[in-house]
Amino acid sequence: MSGHHEEPGLRERKRLATRRAIQRAVLTLSCQRGLEKVTVEEISREADVSPRTFFNYFPSKDAALVGDELDLASEPKIDAFVHGGPGGDMLAQLAALLSDSLRNTDGDREIHQLRRRLMKENPYLFGMRMATLRNFEGRLQEIITRRFVADNPHLGADSVQLQQRALLFTLVAVAALRHAWRCWADSDVARPLAEYVTASFADLYEMTLKTS
Structure with missing residues (x-):
């Protein structure tokens, strides 16, 4: 890993935006309906990503909730x-x-x-x-x-x-x-x-x- 931490590049900004979108989706849906009732498929749909992309960013629903x-x-x-x-x-x-x-x-x-x-x-x-x-x-x-x-x-x-x-x-x-x-x-x-x-x-x- 190189130490270029100053200004995140476009790729890093997109990765950060996707990560935030997934977290916002899981938290919003959980606040609306309760933690247990929300599925990874619904979170992915809300965040406008595929379930596969979800799992590229977080190993589980709980991990996305915790952040x-x-x-x-x-x-x-x-x-x-x-x-x-x-x-x-x-x-x-x-x-x-x-x-x-x-x-x-x-x-x-x-x-x-x-x-x-x-x-x-x-x-x-x-x-x-x-x-x-x-x-x-x-x-x-x-x-x-x-x-x-x-x-x-x-x-x-x-x-x-x-x-x-x-x-x-x-x-x-x-x-x-x-x-x-x-x-x-x-x-x-x-x-x-x-x-x-x-x-x-x-x-x-x-x-x-x-x-x-």
Whole structure:
């Protein structure tokens, strides 16, 4: 895989549009009629694709309902964060990395709102979605651990203190991310998700600087 992540080409944009169309179809039909009553054939018809195309994108109806895992930006950008230097503002740099990672999700607002509605009605779907977020958290924690070690090479890569600090930083970052996501989904203003991520991290930064 080459690292051309900057501007998705026509083929990639079409692939993304098909993926979104399938997810929008399965979520819309499920909200209208209930999860159990919707078939892959009906989803494919609604999304204007063949069932074979559906299975090229998702292994099952549940996979389409749960949707894509969150993905991090390209390796060069992750590497730039890891080596952002002990003098760099780690929280701001992480906010920039996450904003960049979510740059292509702006067409997903309706999908996100439909999925939230369905998850409230179907707890098992919520559990499956949370599992994909845990995978993302794991990848994020690994990158944050690498950054701590790069900033302070004396820290043992497997020390308990390092792992606990990296976990804390990861959970704080994920909380800010979830806050941004919820504000974005609930807002009447169609601003890019990346802007909400930047704003949530800025608020977090401001609050943690204040002392009582």
